[in-house]
Amino acid sequence: MTxxxxxxxxxxxPLLALRPRRVEAGLLVMVGVAVGVAYGLASFxxxxxxxxxxxxxxxxxxxxxxxxxxxxxxxxxxxDPVFLPxxxxxxxxxxxxxxxxxGSLAALQSTWTAIGIGCYxxxxxxxxxxxxxxxxxxxxxxxxxxxxxxxxxxxxxTEINGARxxxxxGPINFQPGEFAKLTLAAFFAGYLVDxxxxxxxxxxxxxxxxxxxxxxxSLGVMVFQRDLGSSLLFFTLFVVVLWVASERWVVLAxxxxxxxxxxxxxxxxxxxxxxxxxxxxxxxxxxxxDGFQIVEGSFALADGGLTGTGLGHGEPGRIPFAETDxxxxxxxxxxGLAGSSAVLMAFLLxxxxxxxxxxxxxxxxxxxxxxGLTTLLAVQTFVIVGGVLRVVxxxxxxxxxxxxGGSSLVANYVLLxxxxxxxxxxxxxxxxxxxxx
Amino acid sequence: xxxxxxxxxxxxxxxxxxxxxFRVLRAVWVELRTENRIVVTTSGVVPVTKGAPTPAGxxxxxxxxxxxxxxxxxxxxxxxxxxxxxxxxxxxxxxxxRAPSCAVVIDDSRVSKFHARLCQRDGRWVVEDLGSTNxxxxxxxVLDHPENVGPGDRIQVGEHVxxxx
Numbered sequence: 196m197t198x199x200x201x202x203x204x205x206x207x208x209p210l211l212a213l214r215p216r217r218v219e220a221g222l223l224v225m226v227g228v229a230v231g232v233a234y235g236l237a238s239f240x241x242x243x244x245x246x247x248x249x250x251x252x253x254x255x256x257x258x259x260x261x262x263x264x265x266x267x268x269x270x271x272x273x274x275d276p277v278f279l280p281x282x283x284x285x286x287x288x289x290x291x292x293x294x295x296x297x298g299s300l301a302a303l304q305s306t307w308t309a310i311g312i313g314c315y316x317x318x319x320x321x322x323x324x325x326x327x328x329x330x331x332x333x334x335x336x337x338x339x340x341x342x343x344x345x346x347x348x349x350x351x352x353t354e355i356n357g358a359r360x361x362x363x364x365g366p367i368n369f370q371p372g373e374f375a376k377l378t379l380a381a382f383f384a385g386y387l388v389d390x391x392x393x394x395x396x397x398x399x400x401x402x403x404x405x406x407x408x409x410x411x412x413s414l415g416v417m418v419f420q421r422d423l424g425s426s427l428l429f430f431t432l433f434v435v436v437l438w439v440a441s442e443r444w445v446v447l448a449x450x451x452x453x454x455x456x457x458x459x460x461x462x463x464x465x466x467x468x469x470x471x472x473x474x475x476x477x478x479x480x481x482x483x484x485d486g487f488q489i490v491e492g493s494f495a496l497a498d499g500g501l502t503g504t505g506l507g508h509g510e511p512g513r514i515p516f517a518e519t520d521x522x523x524x525x526x527x528x529x530x531g532l533a534g535s536s537a538v539l540m541a542f543l544l545x546x547x548x549x550x551x552x553x554x555x556x557x558x559x560x561x562x563x564x565x566x567g568l569t570t571l572l573a574v575q576t577f578v579i580v581g582g583v584l585r586v587v588x589x590x591x592x593x594x595x596x597x598x599x600g601g602s603s604l605v606a607n608y609v610l611l612x613x614x615x616x617x618x619x620x621x622x623x624x625x626x627x628x629x630x631x632x
Numbered sequence: 633x634x635x636x637x638x639x640x641x642x643x644x645x646x647x648x649x650x651x652x653x654f655r656v657l658r659a660v661w662v663e664l665r666t667e668n669r670i671v672v673t674t675s676g677v678v679p680v681t682k683g684a685p686t687p688a689g690x691x692x693x694x695x696x697x698x699x700x701x702x703x704x705x706x707x708x709x710x711x712x713x714x715x716x717x718x719x720x721x722x723x724x725x726x727x728x729x730r731a732p733s734c735a736v737v738i739d740d741s742r743v744s745k746f747h748a749r750l751c752q753r754d755g756r757w758v759v760e761d762l763g764s765t766n767x768x769x770x771x772x773x774v775l776d777h778p779e780n781v782g783p784g785d786r787i788q789v790g791e792h793v794x795x796x797x
Contacts, residue, residue: 218659222652229648236641275663277656284652324732392714505642530646537649544656551660558739624737 215622216268219276223260226280230256230287233506237295237529240507255305256287259312270319271619277548278615281541282596286311286604288538289597292525293518295507300518300599307601311608318612325617329560332385339378340412342371347419358591359420372416372425373606376432377613380567383433387440388560394441409433410453414461421467424592428574430454435570436563475588488515492524492583496535503531518599520591523583538597539580546573549614556621565617568610705757707736707750707787707794715792726750727762728789742766742790748775750787757781757796766790 231253238246246252263279286308294301322328328335345362346352353361353368362371387394409430417426434450461468470485478486478493491514498504511517511525518525527535549569556562572595579598582589593603707726709718720726720736728736731745738747744764751758760778761768768775769788781787785796 215659218655222655222659225648225652225655229645229652232641232645232648236638236645239638276659280652281656284649502642502646505638533646534649537646537653540653544653544660547660624732 213268213272215274215276216264216272219264219267219279222276222280223264223283226284226287227253227257227260229284230291233288233291234294237291237506240505240529241295242507259283259309263312263315266316266319267615271615273622274615274619275548275552275622277544278611278618281545281548282607282611285538285541285545285596288526289522289594289599291506292511292522292529292597293599295529296512296518296525303601304599304604307604310601311604314605315608315612318609319616322613322616325561325564325613325620326558328381328564329385329388332382335378336382336386339375339382342375342378343416343420345371356591358422360422360425370600370602372420372422373602374609376425376428376571377568377606377610379429380432380436380571381564383436384560384563384567387436387563391440391559394437394443407453410457414457417461418465422591423461423468423471423588424575424578424590427578427590428571428592430457431574432567432570436567439566440559440563471588471590475585478585488521489583489585489589491515492521493585495524495528496584499528499531499535501531502533503527503529505529516591519593520579520589520598521583522594522598523580526597539576542572542576542595546576548618552614552618552621556617557624561617561620565614568614571610572607705783706797708797710786710793710795712791720794722750722752722757724752728787729762729764736794738789738792740790740792743792747789748787750781759787764789 231249234252235245235249238244238249260279260283263283267274267279290301290304290308293304346359348362351362351364352359353363355361355368360370360372361368413426413430413433416429417423430450430453434446434454438444438446438450462472473480474486474489478489480486482490495509495511495514498509503509506529509525509528511521511528514521514524523535523538526538530537546569549565549572553562553565553569556565575592575595578587578590579592579594581587582592593600595607596604705722707720707722707728709715709720715738723735726736727734727746727749728738728743729745729747730738730740730743734746742765744762744766746762747764748759748761748768751760757780758778759768759770759775759781761775766789769786770779770781771786772788781796783796787794787796
């Protein structure tokens with residue numbers, strides 16, 4: 196190499212660039228086989244026959260995986276190979292359980308999966324660099340708040356199962372809050388990039404204003420939409436990102452105090468919160484009534500044992516909301532401890548990959564954004580799995596990628612695309628620019 | 633299909649899932665190991681861990697930095713405090729600027745996309761300004777023609793002051 200060569204560029208050598216993609220292809224094939232076997236087993240368990248549509252199902256599933264994989268090859272060749280296969284594994288297992296529970300939801304869920312993959316590819320296509328988002332941080336923050344408020348607008352918002360988190364436009368129902376998560380994560384990251392120097396240098400009362408605002412906002416979500424899960428999610432998101440941005444432990448302490456203060460206030464003021472806590476502490480007080488869902492969920496997990504009753508051989512259909520909030524219990528019943536641990540491990544690997552991106556990426560905005568997105572996945576998983584297992588009071592929220600639900604699935608695929616894009620940026624910036632073979 | 637066979641298929645399903653996780657962990661492990669070996673790379677910001685400077689010879693894939701002069705010169709960022717301590721490994725020809733394709737990418741609005749260039753000529757480092765908007769300072773004087781620099785010299789672009797080491 197001589198000094199007369201052109202300035203180095205970031206064109207990664209094909210050999211290096213495609214190594215993660217080769218790993219990804221291998222993982223995708225394994226995931227495809229696992230989901231295919233699970234689909235066959237579930238159908239055999241319920242109808243004693245190999246499903247007639249196994250062929251189309253396999254083509255559909257491998258097709259979607261291939262589309263996302265090719266998009267990765269084309270747009271984010273260096274990205275971490277873990278994200279896509281693990282998400283598709285969770286999505287596939289969830290789909291199998293949903294199909295087994297309620298055939299009519301399966302068609303919808305497969306449509307939503309296709310739309311989700313479409314949005315994944317579109318995000319990679321239209322967002323060449325994540326830093327573009329940083330410019331629109333305030334717009335995104337306002338957008339997120341508006342999205343959160345849509346369900347409260349008369350005529351647009353609909354109350355389903357006691358939570359006012361739905362918006363209806365014509366025949367389509369969706370949860371704007373799922374998308375508000377993403378825009379608020381972008382806003383928090385962008386806002387804290389601006390103010391973190393101040394936050395780090397000193398701590399005065401007025402520096403606590405943002406955390407207070409976030410607290411008030413999430414309380415507002417809880418009061419007006421009766422959605423405990425989302426309110427917890429937003430508050431945790433903000434505290435975690437603020438903690439990392441300010442590098443101050445006191446943020447966590449203040450966050451915890453505010454959280455428990457808010458939780459206690461909510462407990463004293465609202466009947467439905469009190470009821471949730473009572474059910475959590477003693478679901479067997481009213482096993483046929485209020486505690487029914489949790490009690491049946493616990494029985495389902497117990498029935499599952501170590502390796503489960505086998506897909507199609509259990510009775511998870513008796514648990515209310517088995518395909519959304521309680522899908523973890525359904526998996527626990529039919530796939531056992533081994534299967535439900537596998538789901539938790541998949542989340543662990545996904546979250547680990549997200550945090551690796553956050554740790555290694557250079558720019559602060561991307562760091563905080565990746566952290567925020569990963570926190571969303573982690574907290575959501577903890578809240579719903581913890582609720583099903585009675586670690587924390589149950590709050591209705593979807594298990595990312597697994598639960599039935601279009602908005603959640605699409606939003607999580609967009610989240611995944613953002614993480615994959617940042618992973619690619621991080622790895623390209625560390626890669627040797629030239630001199631590679 | 634007998635029950636035993638079904639049971640075996642069920643175990644097989646779990647085995648595939650766990651095998652997938654094993655493959656994932658292996659991929660992560662391989663990546664972590666190779667990254668430890670290639671701590672020093674030729675573009676972008678490379679955080680060098682304290683007390684563990686990677687000798688150039690430790691690189692198994694020597695192709696990456698075989699174009700170095702002896703010792704492998706570096707640029708160490710002194711200010712601003714947010715970027716201080718970052719180390720950029722120099723190539724035989726290193727561009728400094730805001731553009732992502734520069735070897736030394738500096739995220740500062742006062743820095744031009746392709747701001748300055750460091751070249752190795754006859755074993756010595758030469759710094760030149762690439763027609764930047766706000767100019768380049770070498771040891772606090774404005775750089776108007778390519779200049780020889782050596783260890784200890786300071787190069788400033790925008791708010792960023794970097795020392796050649």
